[in-house]
Amino acid sequence: MTQPLLEISNLHVAINGTEILHGINLTVNAGEVHAIMGTNGSGKSTLTKVIAGHPDYVVTSGDIKLRGVSILEQEPEDRARAGVFLAFQYPVEVPGVSNMYFLRTALNAHRKHRGQPELSGAEFLALVKEKARLVDIDAGLLNRSVNEGFSGGEKKRNEILQCACWNRHWRSWMKPTAAWTSMP
């Protein structure tokens, strides 16, 4: 049997000494889509933030493995390089940082980690235009600051564009889709 993409076992998580997750088990294989549903305050966002490595949340027992490797001791940026992507419920506006520059800098950091050369400006432009068409986002948004003044829907599309450009392995989506997807 092939190794699961993501394997969460008996995960207990606390914040400020209060336990919020009381033993979560979840196995996700490559290509599967899982939707996690629960009442307000049941811990869905907490789970996604713990996977991404938010420092406020303490894993008191259990494990999270990505392709068989525990990521609990990894910094958030290392988890991102390993393939974790967290899409925000409310994407943050970053005035003064161009969307294009942001996408390119992050993509080149990922490529460096994978031992690939950086993309030239022209190569990146071709790639981002193709991905923008794929996710049906207005190319004009690429030249604006990250999410600044974007509509709610444009912000969500911009998150999907990041995913498409960086080729993440594991994606956690917070509302409104409340759906988690994975890719091979």
Ligand SMILES: Nc1ncnc2c1ncn2[C@@H]1O[C@H](COP(=O)(O)OP(=O)(O)O)[C@@H](O)[C@H]1O
């Ligand atoms: N930073 C925090 N400080 C204190 N309590 C928190 C923090 N983050 C989450 N919680 C608590 O953890 C519980 C789960 O919250 P959350 O994961 O946001 O639930 P959901 O996304 O399922 O609505 C809630 O009771 C919430 O108040």
Ligand SMILES: [Mg+2]
């Ligand atoms: Mg939530």
